Amino acid sequence: MASRRSGRHEGEGGVRFSRTLFIALLVLSGALIAFDRPDSRSIALSDFRSGFTDIAAPVLELAAQPVRWLKNIGPYFRQQGELAEENASLRQQLIEARYWEDLAYRQRDRIEVYEAALDIDTPATRDRIGAWTVADPEGPFVRARLIGRGRDAGIDDGYPVINLYGLVGRVFETGRRSARILLLTDLNSRIPVMADRSNARAILIGDNSAFPRLEYVGRDADIQPGDRIVSSGDDGILPRGLPVGEAVEARDGTWRVQLYSDQAPVDFVWVWPYQRVEVPVDEPDVPEAEQAIPVDATAAEPTPAGGDQ
Template sequence: MPLGTLDRRPPPFFHQGPSALTRLAVFSAVALFLMAADTRFAVTRPLRAGLAMLLLPVERVLEVPVQLTHSGGEYVGGLHQAQADLAKAQLALTTQSAKAARVDTLLAENTRLRALVDLKPALAVKSQAAEVLYEASDPFSRKIFIDRGASQGVVPGAPVIDEAGVLGQVTRVYPLSSEVTLLIDKEAAIPVLNTRTHQRSAAFGADGAALELRFMAGNADVHVGDLLQTSGVDGIYPPGLDVAKVVKVDPRADSSFARIALVPTASADGVRHVLVLEPMAMQLPARPAPEPEPTPKGQKAIKGTKK
């Protein structure tokens, strides 16, 4: 082979080209230029949009297993919850059916007993719905104001209840609103009946949001959990309305009376709508007029004197 035809260039392994520092400077300058151009002129925005459009099907395909796993877990959990709710609803329905059967039996028995002793049926209580406007600003009393007054037929002494029981009593009536004193007010009192023992007593407002049963003997038959309802003997509250439950019985040794704490069944906190009842005294028949005293024999009634 002639010597002039030999390739005297170094092999590619020794051919390095530009130095690493030079390449770093060039690529850094290009990167800075592209960032500035993209920020200023949004050069790469179409490129990013195109890549996002191309990669969207791939992302959707990759999300399918995750969505299937998540949906499967939710389906299984919802199925178990639905089965538990169904069992609970069936149990509640069975309980309500039993209660309804007992109520029907008691109503029939009550009707027979009333017919037997010729008692009058219970009085129908007139009522009207009202909305709570605001609570009184007096920190030493518990009162609320409702949007029904004398114009709507509200009278002083009218009971105020909600779905849980007795809230209080109307103590002041204005033309378009009324003031209701709650049972937990320290000046409030209500006659009650223990549904377990049928013993009558009086519940009074106490400090805070509680009631207390006063003037009960230390050995009175009152237990924690007893339900107290209106007795209906005061001529104001209709009988059978829930008032409070006994939460504490303290037979004090230093007094002949026990200290009995109650919690009201109806709470005024958060209540928006109430029911105003007509006092029972307005539906009872009027009292008969007293008969004149008979005149003794041998005497004539003196009608007047003659001049």
């Protein structure tokens, strides 16, 4: 019987404590919780706790270093593998970029030879003019930008405006030191474009949405989702080949364009001086009195002296 009344005995569940010890520990835990609250914590207990933390912190930090190092082994080697794959991919992209760069240089040299042989004066589109957009003004055009350069910098109405990725719009109002840009998304914007893959023609019309629509597309036009859309230059106002965006098929079956220029904020742009293609005119009629009268060559020959022989 004495063994059964002992403060600790063994049972099927292992070692068990007496009810008195359990109650005492419960009371002690409640007291520690009550006194540990910030509003009831004594100054001495706070100072003791702060001093103990100051002493224990460096030891705990030193002990945590090996554990932290072991935890970082897996992510470190995994990151090294990802970096190695990314490095290999970037090397491959660099090789391809060098190939396209060499091809572009060869094409440029070939075009210069052809232009020199044919005596062609191409429109100037190389001397671009950089400008910062300074405001988003309100006016008759909803989608517009104001840039801080104008006629003094060589900018004129109709010049195309691009950013790092593609065509933004064109200049429609020019001052001495400022100019307004009509964006492609504006309701009043209309530019001729074409699919770079199939040369299918269309008109890019803005409707104040982020995706301007393609109108006047032929019934059997060869346009597919993802086709690269560029300016066609059919109007003689914009040069041909400026990148515009990618073709996207809407839910209603119409075609829209996801603009390349939306990949970056329209804050810094380039204005391309472009000399428009002049419309040929007929030569003025020459009055009949001013027209040259053909002269008979035999009649113009002098008659030998002495008449006919």
